[in-house]
Amino acid sequence: MRDVIIIGAGPSGNIAALNVAKAGFSVEVYDWRTKIGDKLCTGIIGQSCYKEYPPTKSQIYRSTSSATIVAPSGKNYLINNSNPQAYIIDRISYIEAFAIKAVDAGATYHLGKKIVSVEITDKEVTVRSEFNGHTEVSTSKAVVVATGFGSPLLKMAGLGNDENKNFLTGCQTAVQTDDLSRATVFLGSQIGHGSFGWLVPTKHNQALLGLATPRKLNGQMDSLIKHLINKGYFKKTEYPIRKWGIPVNPSTPTYNNRALSIGDAAGLTKPTTGGGIYYSLISGELAAKALINALKEEDLSAKQLRLYEVAWKSLLSNEIKLGNFARRMFESIKDSQIEFLISKLMTDDVRGDLLESNSVSFDWHSGIIKEAVMHTVFGKCLNILTPEFTRQKSDMRSTGSFEVA
Ligand SMILES: Cc1cc2nc3c(=O)[nH]c(=O)nc-3n(C[C@H](O)[C@H](O)[C@H](O)COP(=O)(O)OP(=O)(O)OC[C@H]3O[C@@H](n4cnc5c(N)ncnc54)[C@H](O)[C@@H]3O)c2cc1C
Known part of the structure; x- marks a missing residue:
């Protein structure tokens, strides 16, 4: 035996x-x-994963310290960090x-x-x-x-x-792109409420195009593909769309x-x-x-x-709880609210305090979630849009911790 x-x-x-x-x-x-x-x-891993379970040089397509966020209106925002935040691997x-x-x-x-x-x-x-x-x-x-x-x-x-009971549906295909230099994330109801799309460059002008949604896939990937072809990101998809669950x-x-x-x-x-x-x-x-x-x-x-x-x-428990909390918040807001939050996030002081701070980690999200909620400017914006945050924030002040049910 x-x-x-x-x-x-x-x-x-x-x-x-x-x-x-x-x-x-x-x-x-x-x-x-x-x-x-x-x-x-x-195949994206963050700094902690990279350090603790290092890939070999030949397994890394590229490291990435920046990403583009495409807001629901189509406006592009660049997030730039001085150090690599993530690695796209084979x-x-x-x-x-x-x-x-x-x-x-x-x-x-x-x-x-x-x-x-x-x-x-x-x-x-x-x-x-x-x-x-x-x-x-x-x-x-x-x-x-x-x-x-x-x-x-x-x-x-x-x-x-x-x-x-609780999962996202992820789907993906590959495309040929001419000059995609960084990962690009697409947000908004056009992609699907509570969903996000991605275009991640790998090697030789190839990129992975994907989408994750908390709902049933209902043509969102097809419309994302059409939309991005119209915008000139790529001409066609390279193989059929595959999908799988993510708990x-x-x-x-x-x-x-x-x-x-x-x-x-x-x-x-x-x-x-x-x-x-x-x-x-x-x-x-x-x-x-x-x-x-x-x-x-x-x-x-x-x-x-x-x-x-x-x-x-x-x-991991608190990380997962906070992550789920942030995800539920994201799923509850409308396009105009996403637009508002991104524009606030990109103002110089908020951006420096949150996106470019040491708390940003592709592997551990609770740090940035807590700082966003407690931030003097950004935290107020979250309070206005998602009153549930107000309760969490006062819990955090009184207990010193940020426990989410
Ligand atoms: C579209 C998409 C994109 C993703 N992108 C990322 C990303 O960029 N970064 C990231 O960190 N995570 C990503 N994930 C999630 C990541 O792929 C999973 O979290 C990870 O692979 C889980 O690893 P695992 O070992 O638990 O299971 P898996 O990697 O799923 O491996 C399970 C294995 O079990 C085998 N198996 C299943 N049932 C049986 C059976 N009955 N008998 C024998 N073998 C069986 C399967 O063949 C499989 O090889 C993504 C997921 C999806 C759907």
């Missing part, structure tokens, strides 16, 4: 496999894909590299095999995989569900599965007897942008740590594995 079976070879599954294997335990990773890392994603190569390291450390990978069931008893975990019409059965002491968004396996393993709320519990969920399967992403690579890597590492301890103690009970959830909550 193996020590651990990991289902999913995305960032979360690979880093968990790497750490468990490095500690000397046997690990098997299953993924129905044959190409590791080839999952719908733009996602497949970056994610695959973790798997290669895991194999070097002793993990075994089964690609092209889909896990169709998980059964947990007091003694063991049994998973069934399907491959070319054949079924195989494997057993382990513990299982990690790292399947990404929307897996029925979570329920089978007795893990939380709230994804269907924006943790699906708890993320632990059970002999089982843990990590990454998107656990609902761990930044709710503001839907970025999840960094949190997937963090949660994969924390899960590995909890599993290693549990294996050493020979205690794989839910009580023991709960330490994993305690660990990610202490690191």
Whole structure:
């Protein structure tokens, strides 16, 4: 019997496999894909992710210290920072590299095999995989569900599965652009209420064009494409639009007897942008740590594995709550209000205090959200538009913290 079976070879599954294997335990990773890392994603990571889980030079298409925001009216605003804020990476190569390291450390990978069931008893975990019409059965002491968004396996393993209630739909295609030098974000009801679009340059005049929406996709991507072709950004799309879900709320519990969920399967992403690579890597590492301890103690009970959830909550919970709060605010405002807020944000003093301050982090959003709410000028604008902020602000003053329900 193996020590651990990991289902999913995305960032979360690979880093968990790497750490468990490095500690000397046997690990098997299953993924129905044959190409590791080839999952719908733009491949942007922030400074913290870059520093803690560094990509190689050849995995980086470009670093970026600036971005253009296109307001609902079509007006362009440039945000410029002195240091790189984010990196646009070759996602497949970056994610695959973790798997290669895991194999070097002793993990075994089964690609092209889909896990169709998980059964947990007091003694063991049994998973069934399907491959070319054949079924195989494997057993382990513990299982990690790292399947990404929307897996029925979570329920089978007795893990939380709230994804269907709270998620964004992300879609993406590629285009050829002539001179796109920085990432461009599109806002406004034309893109979709509460939605945002992006055009992110990668390499050789190519760019990824995408959109994330809290609602059902209903032709918004087609109208964004038409709109941008009319504006001369590109001539045509290079391949069909692909879409996939992005959870924006943790699906708890993320632990059970002999089982843990990590990454998107656990609902761990930044709710503001839907970025999840960094949190997937963090949660994969924390899960590995909890599993290693549990294996050493020979205690794989839910009580023991709960330490994993305690660990990610202490690191990410408030970030996710604040991120969701900011996202709900964004979803509640109209085009004219977005326009007003962006114009205020771009005035010299607000811009210096917020956008160009040290609190700006592509990975950690609570700092800038708190500063925006508390800002003498910008905070007042938010109060006028979104009275819910007023209550939060007084909570923050009285308690010194910014807890959001
Ligand atoms: C359009 C779009 C753009 C995005 N852009 C960014 C971005 O720029 N930056 C960022 O940080 N995040 C981005 N994200 C989010 C990011 O892709 C995810 O948060 C991240 O990939 C989650 O990693 P994971 O390891 O949890 O799951 P995944 O990367 O989804 O990996 C899960 C793996 O499990 C496998 N699997 C699933 N079910 C089974 C099964 N039953 N049997 C075997 N294998 C199975 C899948 O094949 C997959 O390889 C984007 C998402 C979308 C939709």
